[in-house]
Amino acid sequence: MTVLKHQIAELLAQQPNIITLEIAEQLQRPEGEILCALPDEFVRLFPAHRAEEIFNLISKWGEVTTIIEKSGCIFEIKDQFPHGMIGRGYYNLNMKGEEGALHGHLKLTQIAQIAFISLPFRGKESYNIAFIDHQNHTIFKVYLGRDAQRQLYPHQVEQFNAFQ
Numbered sequence: 001m002t003v004l005k006h007q008i009a010e011l012l013a014q015q016p017n018i019i020t021l022e023i024a025e026q027l028q029r030p031e032g033e034i035l036c037a038l039p040d041e042f043v044r045l046f047p048a049h050r051a052e053e054i055f056n057l058i059s060k061w062g063e064v065t066t067i068i069e070k071s072g073c074i075f076e077i078k079d080q081f082p083h084g085m086i087g088r089g090y091y092n093l094n095m096k097g098e099e100g101a102l103h104g105h106l107k108l109t110q111i112a113q114i115a116f117i118s119l120p121f122r123g124k125e126s127y128n129i130a131f132i133d134h135q136n137h138t139i140f141k142v143y144l145g146r147d148a149q150r151q152l153y154p155h156q157v158e159q160f161n162a163f164q
Helices: 003-014 021-027 031-036 048-058 152-162
Strands: 043-047 064-072 073-080 084-087 090-093 104-108 110-118 128-133 138-143
Touching: 003 021, 003 031, 021 031, 031 043, 031 110, 031 128, 031 138, 043 048, 048 090, 048 128, 110 138
Parallel strands: none
Antiparallel strands: 043 110, 064 073, 064 138, 084 090, 090 104, 110 128, 128 138
16 A cells, blocks of 8 residues: 555545535645546546546536635536547537536546546445546546435446446
């Protein structure tokens, strides 16, 4: 076990409700590095070349929460992750404007790896897919959706767990 993995495991054991941004702050490391070094039971890593496949998959799941954290500010978009298409080096989201609020252009070459995280968030079962850049920063995360009773959608959990 690497030193970082050991430090993270100790923090999780001591503070079960700690979140990865807090771990990153305490250890003075980029969050993406923390995500990739989580104990194996909490993370599965995939190479960047699978990004388009993953985007296509999650665009079929229904409502999810896309989170973008920048300089301590957190933006949340609760909606379907839109379909996209590749053009000019980008994965262009929602080009027809028919799939909700999220639009944008994802530069695929900036993605270094993708982490499927199943780590409790503030004591609640939680799942997210984090897209990590070459400097180990989290570009954005897509959290599985919840219904009106704040329960995870079972079909999303099933597909998340089944992805290989």
